[in-house]
Amino acid sequence: MESYIYRTDKLILDLTEWLTEATGSAFAAEVVKMSIAAAVLSAFVGLLAMILIYIERKVAGHMQQRVGPMRVGPHGILQTVADSIKLVAKEGLTPKNADAFIFNLAPLLVFASSFACLSFIPFSPGMTIVSFNVGLLFILGIASVGVLGILAGGWASNNKWSVLGAMRSGAQIISYELSATLALLAIVPFFGTLDFQEIVLSQQKGWWIWRAPGVGLLGFLIYTIASTAECNRTPFDIAEGESELTGGFHTEYSAMKFAMFFLAEFINIFIVSAISATVFFGGWMPFHIEGLDTLNRVFDLLPPIVWFFGKVACLVFVVMWFRWTFPRLRVDQLMHFEWKYLMPLSLINLALAAIAVSAGLYFFN
């Protein structure tokens, strides 16, 4: 039982075997497995969003010498639960002249694209819900579908501020997507695969952030900036510029539909941090230093899933830290920054990476 925590790949294999025996066909086993995965993932998403929102508020409070929620439950831990109940119980309004079909479809689109991305994340050895040989590419593709939902939601609200917010948001997301993708692509030649599990396995000797000479660090920085912008978070939150746009594309949304946007936003934070952790920080791979066997064995004591969530938690914290420190950019500054600095930089990074790979310049070979 205990070894299953460390060897989750074995757990999955055994589970598949047992299911095949129990149901009598490989296909049925697959269906059951997928249903379990979907159920677990749904529960995970709800829980994750609640925890993230609570942590966000606490972090925000303490970074500003406040305390965050304190009233509901000890230290306010039940605050998000109460908030969710309130959101669910609220009336879902559709504006009178809105395009009801698209208005209701948009949050689903946004949420579904975030949710689908989760199924590619390698949580632990063998624990990927969909294992593709082009997982990284797929996740980048699906993530960009969310923009459509945002644009559709803004348009269908029949509110010009919503449309403006949606267009700002869309322009920002597609611009910064380029840098984020290029930053990841610069690292891809080093591991020579797009399968997430193999990416993790390729970092047995050391994480790519320092194994790839310089390129890894630069790529990580670019990806962090660009992905923060992609999630529409401060300092890149002009899409929600509250003073001008009253919430941006989701102004007209309420109750569950709003909750979906909100949920998707927090899942996106998790996803970009998870991608970053997987690509640059070795995913579930424990921290190893070659030669120091005792140390390595101590690190191995922690199960991979703890390593994974620990790394993701650190990265999420950094993103929150950004949010509560930096002032907001103006929309033209935002575009200038992306197209005049970040993009060229990531292209240079890509070229450097190509040179480094063809010259065989790795560390810890």
Next chain:
Amino acid sequence: METLIFYTTAFFILAAAGYVVTTMNIFRAAIGLTGVLAGIAGLYLLMNAQFLSAVQITVYVGGIMVLIVFAILLMPEASMHLRRENPKWFRFIGGVSAALVFAVLAYSITAFIGAQDAAGTSLEPAAASIREIGLALLSPGGNGFVLPFEFVSVVLIAALIGATTIAKRTPNPETKEEQE
């Protein structure tokens, strides 16, 4: 089972495509088109062409569709329902051209299958890895596509430069506007 999935997906694609051409609201048509393109990505997946599927989603759903939607958002007419006001012969011409396209496609597909059958090669889709695709794209040899690849990049560069030129703010000599 795969057949069932195929028919469900295919039905979804056809329904969405039908919606695209029949709806009178251009934004809804765009959303329908997204469904079509995503469905096609699903079909690729069914054929084990994961790379193609990923590219389909990235380029068409995530790229082209967003562009189209953006264009729609910039049009003031987008929120209006269009009225049918085309003359009859428009529809006639449309029907004829659709039939022609269908005929050509049907013919080429059947001819292709016939040729495959005659040559005795299997119709099973070969799962090409990204490595193979990449090598094929960049190798100059007989199976290589390096020339078209480079041509495409030249075309794209030309498009980019053209777009920049159009979008460039023409400096007004009188006001001497400061460009940042």
Next chain:
Amino acid sequence: MNIFVKTLRGLKGLLSGMGLTFGYFARPSKVITQQYPENRNTLKLPERSQARIDLIKNAETGRYNCIACGLCVKACPNNSIELTKFKDPETKKFRPEKFVYHFERCLVCGLCVEACKFDALRMTSEFETAAWSPDDLVEILNKDDPWAHDDKSDIGQQTAPDKNEQTASPARDTDRQEHTGAEEKTIQPKDRSPK
């Protein structure tokens, strides 16, 4: 070259900002938020917090510093202060007969304190001033003077300049007496001693 210098300087600024916020985050002792109803007994308000005004007493003589000049009455935008004065036969100086403070109209702006040239007025930090009726908020500030005791019945017949005769003085009604009786029930801020 310039751009690199600029970038570095910008990065330095961002990093120092992050350092600051992390410093706050890592030291919960620096939190300023008060958990108010729970820590009511240990509540410590910042020195410059402003709430209702009060008169300052001279520590030696035990008298109020106020010389009833009426500057505060003039300064108040809301006409919250009503003042009647008399000449003290001992010192031959004016003293307030009744310094009536209409807290229900006061917006705690502090202009009166600024206007006072005689260090006779201050802002206290007593904020627990809830009451059942606006009338309960009318208060006589020089209540330690024997002649000013508790009798608010003639409030409004003031000699001090009044900007707006109609609204300046609350209507005198017979209920007044009852409410004055109820005044003892309103929360009386504890700390009333001068600085």
